[in-house]
Amino acid sequence: MRRLRLWCCLRLCTLQTFANLFVASFLVYNVCVYVSRSSQNEELRPTEAASAVFNPRTLLAPVVTQASVDELPSVGRVPPAADRHDLEPTDVWQNVTFSVGKFFVFSAYFERRMRPRFVRVIATGRVHLPSTLRPLYCRLHFSNGSEATVRAQHRVIKENWGLAYTARFVLCPTDEPPRAVSLFEKSADLGSRPVTVQDVQPSAARLGRFAVCVKPFHYEYNRAVWLVEFIEFHRLLGVSRFIFYNHTVGPDVERVLRFYQSRDLVTVLPWHIALRSQKEVRTENMFAALNDCLYRTMYRYSYTALVDVDEYIVPRQHADYGQLFDLLGGRGRETYGSYIFQNCFFYLYWENDTAVAERLHLSPQQESQFPYLISLYKTRRVRTPHRFYSRSKYLVVPERVVEAGNHQVWEHAPGFRSMNVGEHFGLVHHFRICEFGGFDCMKKDSIVDRTTHRFIRPLAGQVLAVCDAIFGGNCPVAPPLGSPW
Template sequence: MVKNFKGVVVFLLMATFIVFFRQRTARTYRSTSQPNGFLPPAACLLVSNTTITPLKNTSHLLVSAYMDQRVKGLDVRIISIFRRDSIQPLQCLFNCGGHCNKTAFLTTPTTVLQHSDNFGFPFVTTDAMCSIPKNCHATHVTLLTEPHTERGSNLSWLPIRNKTNGSEMRFKFNFTVCISNLFGDYNNVLQFAQTLEMYRLLGVDRVVIYNTSSGPELSRLLQSYSQEGFVEIVSWPINKYLNASGGWLFSKFGGDLHYFGQLTTLNECIYRSMERSRYVLLNDIDEIIMPYQHNDLMSLMNTLQQQQPNTGVFLIENHIFPKRHFEPSGMFHLPQWDGVPGVNILEHIYKEDPDRSIYHPHKLIVQPRMVEQTSVHEVLKHFGRRYKVPLEVCRIIHVCKVPRESLQLEQLHVDKRLWDFHEKLIPNVDRVLQRVGLLLSERER
């Protein structure tokens, strides 16, 4: 009996020691992993599956996170949209490479960089910059409004992208076009197809489009291009979170944010393309950046880079082709396109001379690795040089409604550069329109 009692006591002592040891080890692990006192949740990470993620307890919106070690002391850039009058101190919370219950979490202070262009709107494109803690192999990040909290299960995490070392980059694409956003049920199908097929002839490999809303026919065409792999559609439901403006100036158009977040999407596209594209074109869907002394964009850029070494930003002058003036012979008024919504750019050969007495906008070709922040017509922060490309070398063909409607036909100049590509362009446009059932057959004409 005594022997059995001693055995029970020994067993209880050993069990108590094991429980104490495990608890001590667990406490030591949390303390080592989280010196600021944050206790990680037991559940797996809740990774955001949308392009816009509200930041809890704020008016701010998070978009995406990228590794960016070009700025000394800062390693991660979180592209976001902040309300300018309510920016408070924030903490970056990193997941240091663990999984579920074995996760390690660390925080560092956040440096908030507002972009200088806000056009008077309450919300502004923002970079939340953070340094990664030592010995942290960070995979995901989010922001905290308070440095100490014991609840992490409600946090939405962003994956950290762009982790390739600069010397190891192997570009998948030579050229990517970034179309900032489609909104207002945009349905200019014919001009859209012509522009994309023109870019394909010029050597563009990928077109990234941020889509808030588009018309029914254009949506069909977008899906077709997406399935083919030429177009990457990024859902951009900004109107679910903000009263997004359809104009560029707050005092005139009102709203929360400039042009449905155009500045945010342009910056996001640069970082999205940083590891995979040699060059990025930043322009609107009704604009074509057109070389005039070369037959494709790669030949153009090879010449420019040789003439302008260490240049990462090339500004291309905008030239407007009023859509109210038509080429008189009608040779490119093609009957198979009569039922397609939108503008036929081949019919518009008359262009305005830019009014250089006032600010004249440019659009951009950039090396994304040499750009830190961009606006619509200018780069805000960059590395290396910038260069305005002479108009006789390259300029924008912009077929649109003109701001200077007083100009008469005799004050315009003929420019038939698009016609140099018509033999390939027309059948290519026919092919994509036929694929989505928008091309009229001979019986329907």
């Protein structure tokens, strides 16, 4: 009996040992398989990510075909004149010395919407003209060789910030559109050189549905990657024309502008005026630029957005501007001339969003080489948007607006008004440092808003493809933000 018990114990021990060994072997096998598969996945992920990010023409090509670089004319090809949009820079600032002192003339447009009709000249002069000012006259040059002289009327554009000089309209009454117009004082020999009068009629065929106007570049603006991002983001939203005013830009931005000009997407107008910015006139005479662009796109584009390069009007429920304005335009198609969107600051001092690397499967090394796209990395914003008309930005139906301002329309054509667009339809994503200097803005109540991340793959692909075409590789690093003080 004792031997039987001993034999049973030995058998049980042996079976337990084999069981333990089996379980241990099974666990080791699964761990090895898991590690092996994980290592294979880790070997694949960088390759896929590298293709998605650094070779956008391959993996990302299927999602950017609608607006890819390959669908545009080849590098260096400039479309012939017959194919070009009638928006090319034929206008420059003229410095004309009248009895009032410095006076500047830029462009002219024939105004068909009002009676009596007239030529509207975009000009700049002193806010308060002296009572001793000699009358200013318009000399109208017609295509048949005839000329006519009429007395000019002045109209100051509202925003001048209390500085000595302001953008203004000079109005020259005429029933028929002249070929050109020049300004002069009757008792003086000197006057302005003739300025071509642009006459775009309501029956003209549209060149596109959406255009963007941007205030003048200045201070040697050289954030090339942010400019490419701005253009490509808006192309995804349906914009087909960008109009920029160039006071001064850096070499990288100049290359970007030339690239897009060669593809007939961008119009760049020289913007050199002999006035001191912020001391004599507001921010490179920006209000003249905004109103010139308003009239330059009139009847040529259905909608024009007036924004800066650090501002994005982003739809929240719709894929692009086309879908959004199919809705908004249908609500009072014959009533609204402008569409106002509330502003939200996305302060650049707040942290970068780690979801960019996660969604694009970027390794730390790859992310360090990935361009710094503010619309993707800066997703923390102030919780409560600004009220309407405070920091707002907007789109207009150009022919329904008479005078444009920075944050609102100052005057609509008769019968039209503004629509305040609810934040659930769209917001202005405004990327900047603290507006009053320092870092106190970071203490404001904030939330994370990743609305722009639905564009993350096509935007990344297009920006990288454009940078490759322009710079032969990665996008150039943006200059530092500078001192907040």
